[in-house]
Amino acid sequence: MNETLIRIENLTAVYGHGARQVRALDNVTLDIHQGEIFGLLGPNGAGKTTLLSCVEGILQPEAGGVRIAGVEVTRQPQATKSHLGVQLQHTALLDDLTVAELVEVYAALYEVFLTPAEISAVLARFDLEDQAQKLSRRLSGGQKQRLALALAIANDPEIVLLDEPTSALDPRARRDVWAMIRTLHQEGRTIVLTTHAMEEAEALCGRVAIIDGGEIVACDTPARLIAGLDAYPVLKTACDVALAQAEGLPGVRMARYTGEYLELETSEPQATLAALQVLATTLGHSVGDVTLRQPNLEDVFLKLTGKALVA
Ligand SMILES: Nc1ncnc2c1ncn2[C@@H]1O[C@H](COP(=O)(O)OP(=O)(O)OP(=O)(O)O)[C@@H](O)[C@H]1O
Ligand SMILES: [Mg+2]
The missing domain is CATH 3.40.50.300 (P-loop containing nucleotide triphosphate hydrolases)
Incomplete structure (x- = not known):
């Protein structure tokens, strides 16, 4: 082979x-x-x-x-x-x-x-x-x-x-x-x-x-x-939370805003989501739609070249 x-x-x-x-x-x-x-x-x-x-x-x-x-x-x-x-x-x-x-x-x-x-x-x-x-x-x-x-x-x-x-x-x-x-x-x-x-x-x-x-x-x-990326799954939501607060949620390794979406790299997606829901409720927001995606080849390309694969 x-x-x-x-x-x-x-x-x-x-x-x-x-x-x-x-x-x-x-x-x-x-x-x-x-x-x-x-x-x-x-x-x-x-x-x-x-x-x-x-x-x-x-x-x-x-x-x-x-x-x-x-x-x-x-x-x-x-x-x-x-x-x-x-x-x-x-x-x-x-x-x-x-x-x-x-x-x-x-x-x-x-x-x-x-x-x-x-x-x-x-x-x-x-x-x-x-x-x-x-x-x-x-x-x-x-x-x-x-x-x-x-x-x-x-x-x-x-x-x-x-x-x-x-x-x-x-x-x-x-x-x-x-x-x-x-x-x-x-x-x-x-x-x-x-x-x-x-x-x-x-x-x-x-x-x-x-x-x-x-x-x-x-x-x-x-x-x-x-x-090889050592990357974590990414939780993506439109919820409006300060980055410092998002970074403090359990499991979160990295928080960033991409456009209007909050992206949270997390080692514990369930715990992160539960805590985000509590935080959003105290702030009077709703979490809205949440997607969870695994790291992919797009992330590999971004890490290795510093650029997005598809413009
Ligand atoms: N006939 C050519 N004359 C001059 N430069 C060329 C020619 N063909 C390709 N190039 C240049 O060589 C580089 C590589 O081109 P190539 O066509 O191999 O890329 P590619 O990965 O197939 O791109 P694409 O996804 O657009 O098909 C590019 O900078 C391109 O502009
Ligand atoms: Mg080609």
């Missing part, structure tokens, strides 16, 4: 020249294991797409390199490409081809030649069999996203690279795509996906690398990244 399938070593990638040069990746080292769902989590411009481009062999690194199954991508691009299925962030689908034709063409790019029955089988997996004869430009956003997944596995790859597979989908469509990604994983494929949604990384990924400004700032399982 822990065998390294993709080894990224001291990878540095730049765009442009001279004063306009952008260092998109700075000395990135990562091992991606056979059979895992690995997430690259980071904000816009972090370097996620650049990293995938180097794995795909589309972009030549400035320094360092990527090995897939022990083979250097820049030395043997054809051999390494044969392991991969790729969903680009902005897939420019050939508008005048039908859905079925696109599956055929994408597989053929990898020298895999599918029969009509095989094409139908690929489409059926993504609930697109009824769309087979439709032009891709006539698909809905959700259908296009599913087609992009179908195209990524048209060549039956061992490794599937997905660049923001659920961006711009509604919650229901997003869950459908998550289920499809899990199925690809259960078939034994190794999945690498990028996202800036921490709930997506938590829901899908066995391990997550947090990337910011072209650097990996942490890499581990979501649970270990969160546990």
Whole structure:
């Protein structure tokens, strides 16, 4: 299970020249294991797409390199490409081809030649069999996203690279795509996906690398990244209490106002809430709606980078 399938070593990638040069990746080292769902989590411009481009062999690194199954991508691009299925962030689908034709063409790019029955089988997996004869430009956003997944596995790859597979989908469509990604994983494929949604990384990924400004700032399982924070659950309420009083409540480790909400990090949520209710009553307020949330990857990102993950 822990065998390294993709080894990224001291990878540095730049765009442009001279004063306009952008260092998109700075000395990135990562091992991606056979059979895992690995997430690259980071904000816009972090370097996620650049990293995938180097794995795909589309972009030549400035320094360092990527090995897939022990083979250097820049030395043997054809051999390494044969392991991969790729969903680009902005897939420019050939508008005048039908859905079925696109599956055929994408597989053929990898020298895999599918029969009509095989094409139908690929489409059926993504609930697109009824769309087979439709032009891709006539698909809905959700259908296009599913087609992009179908195209990524048209060549039956061992490794599937997905660049923001659920961006711009509604919650229901997003869950459908998550289920499809899990199925690809259960078939034994190794999945690498990028996202800036921490709930997506938590829901899908066995391990997550947090990337910011072209650097990996942490890499581990979501649970270990969160546990490493030593953070407490957060009680959130609209109750109006002075911070000094809030800090004195039992269990409270830290109190802060975010917007109009009072947030209390607490080691004893029940006791804190009970005492807050008593305090609010003496002040003539009501506590109102209260939510309790566990620390999450968003908190990890904030702690490691000092910034919010999503602006
Ligand atoms: N073709 C390009 N030419 C010049 N700079 C680029 C190019 N592509 C990306 N960059 C720059 O490289 C950095 C990393 O970009 P990249 O596309 O890898 O980020 P990303 O993490 O995929 O972001 P997003 O979440 O917006 O897709 C950014 O500063 C970006 O502006
Ligand atoms: Mg990107």
